[in-house]
Amino acid sequence: MSVEPWASPQDQAAAEHAHSTHALPAQDQEQHPDKLCLDSFWSEVETIRQGSGYTDVDCTRRDSRQSEEGEQEEQWLADAGLSTLISEDSGDVENVVLLSTLTRTQAEAVQRRLDSYTLSLRKRNKPAPRDVRDIFNSPITQTLLPESQHSEDLGQNSMASVAKTPLSAVTPEHQRGAPKEEFFITDVAYCEQAVIFLKQAKLPQNNSQRRKEDGTLPRVICPKCRLGVTRIQDLSHTDMKKVRQLALIDMTALCDLLELEVKRHKTCKRKIPESTLFGVQLATLMENDQKMKPTTATPLFLQALLSFLEKKGVDSEGILRVPGSQSRIKMLQQNLETNFYSGQVSWDEVSPNDAAALLKKFIRELPAPLLTAEYLNTFSAVRDITELKQKLHMLNLLILLLPEPNRNTLKALLEFLSKVVSREKRNRMNLWAVATIMAPNLFLHKAIPSRLTEGAEKGQAEKAADVMRLLIRYQDLLWTIPNFLMGQVRKLNENSNRRYQFYDRRIKNLLRKIHTDSREKPDKNTSEPCRTVKVQVGDLLSGTMEFQLNINSRTSDLLAQFHRQFLRSPENGKGKMRRNGAVAYPDCALYEVGGNIGEHCLDPDTHLLDLYNSNPGGEWVIKLKPNASRGL
Secondary structure, three states: OOOOOOOOHHHHHHHHOOOOHHHOOHHHHHHOOOHHHHHHHHHHHHHHHHHHOOOOHHHHHHHEEEOOOOHHHHHHHHHOOOHHHOOOOOOHHHHHHHHOOOOHHHHHHHHHHHHHHHHHHHHOOOOOOOOHHHHHOOHHHHHHOOOOOOHHHHHHHHHHHHHHOOHHHHOOHHHOOOOOEEEOOOOOOHHHHHHHHHHHHOOOOOOOOOOOOOOOOOEEEOOOOOOOOEEHHHEOHHHHHHHHHHHHHHHHHHHHHOOOOOOOEEEOOOOOOOOOOOOOOHHHHHHHHHHHOOOOOOOHHHHHHHHHHHHHOOOOOOOOOOOOOHHHHHHHHHHHHHHOOOOOOOOOOOOHHHHHHHHHHHHHOOOOOOOOOOOHHHHHHHHHOOOHHHHHHHHHHHHHHOOHHHHHHHHHHHHHHHHHHHOHHHHOOOHHHHHHHHHHHHHOEOOEOOHHHOOOOHHHHHHHHHHHHHHHHOHHHHOEEOHHHHHHHHHHHHHHHOHHHHHOHHHHHHHHHHHHHHHHOOOOOOOOOEEEEEEEEOOOEEEEEEEEOOOOOEHHHHHHHHHHHHHOOOOOOOOEEOOOOOEEOOOEEEEEEEOOEEEEEOOOOOEHHHHHHHOOOOEEEEEEOOOOOOOO
16 A cells, blocks of 8 residues: 555554544544545445446547657647647747747747657658757847847746745745645746756755645645736636647646656547437537527536535535435436426425436536546646645646636536535535545546556545545635736737737838837836726716826726716716615626737736736726626
């Protein structure tokens, strides 16, 4: 039996001799999964094996194939927006626009993929693509990057930034005492932070001993920058595509540094079932549901199922763990398949345990894993990372890489699981219990081979449950876009907006002079400008308002002025009367539009003068928030 990094052999032995969740003190339950949890884990694995034909491991390996030599690298470059590096008509402009935003470590990860792809071409006697370093040294790069911010310079700047952060934020956990809270730094690329972690891990330990990991999850604090927190749903689809490309590069660089070898799989095409709910592609479900409800972000069936469980199931003892009646579950599934969309399903007589069983069945019977065939193995590999912050770094990047339907569905599921954990005193399901019972449903799939089934070892169960536990506990943190990616997206947009300059050599020198002159000017606006803000509140209001900026001005201040000036004034009052006599005003938000961003819904704590200096060419627009839940 393997020894987990968060548990000593004595702790493991003690956990194995525990008989039930009730037999352990609350603190021990949080630190280690007890025997009942682990038994439930392997019982769930066996249920999946029997219910989905998982017993034929060879069959699953045939259903999923690894890419041919060079194909993985080619697909990776395409996903990262760098396919022009290997195309015959590739041009410096297309290549350098994205490469110009990368740090040194990120650029090295790109070069490794190119080198691997080149090696496969040589075996097939094909000409090799250009070297990334040649592109960075080309004259056109000097024009695009007047400040000579090549990947190496960006990498050094990133590492310098890490050096300026608090020591507690970058020092590996084993070099200091057990923290009550962790700092989560997002201003510096995660791969560059890993470089610092690895360097410091090799330094003399000053006779300090490695602290014993007890498995408890600390409070993780993410210091807010002056531009506020950006959630996934706050960016436009165009900018999110760029976030995904950059996140893939940073995640790959991080995997390289941590020596995580991750192979992506492709699932074979399967016969489309006649079912309307179970075994249907998530994208197909969403497409059908959005014809009925255009603003929906998750499948309507899943919404109904989770809504029922939140009302009737979260207080049910052993929910998710106690199996329902197989005959009732089968009848309920048939009833839902036939009558769900006609609205003729009655939930009054449904057992919470039966509904919970259907929830798990819905997730594991998706034609492709909820965590996707491409990234399921990478999610699984997170369990082999030692440092908590690096685990969270990897999970944050992986969440950004998920397709929108998968990401929204996963978020809805995790929010429900968090509610189950919050009612632990009633349902006897703590975080470990929920994590161990749900892990097999997310990390096992009949189309993807998994090492999880290679021997019923406690260590395998704990590792899989540990990743699930992190997803549940830190979901709010994981659904944000780190500041360094926001900075790279802004830089990418700026470079893309200047691409036109490369097609007329006559203005190159003039533009270079303009850029040089602009660098001599102070970066920040020391005065306190007055900003014109557009107002587009649906059919209620339109127009503009003036807002005076100062060093302390925040988005919440601007919105407060808007409410006073427009919504609550006698001539413009547009509130909706509630039953209790109070007036409810439209839910509005401030958006940053244009300049070096597509569209960005601003955090209420955003410091507006900093935003103005960061994107002086952008407009500010007050608009109604979308009717759909943007929390997904």
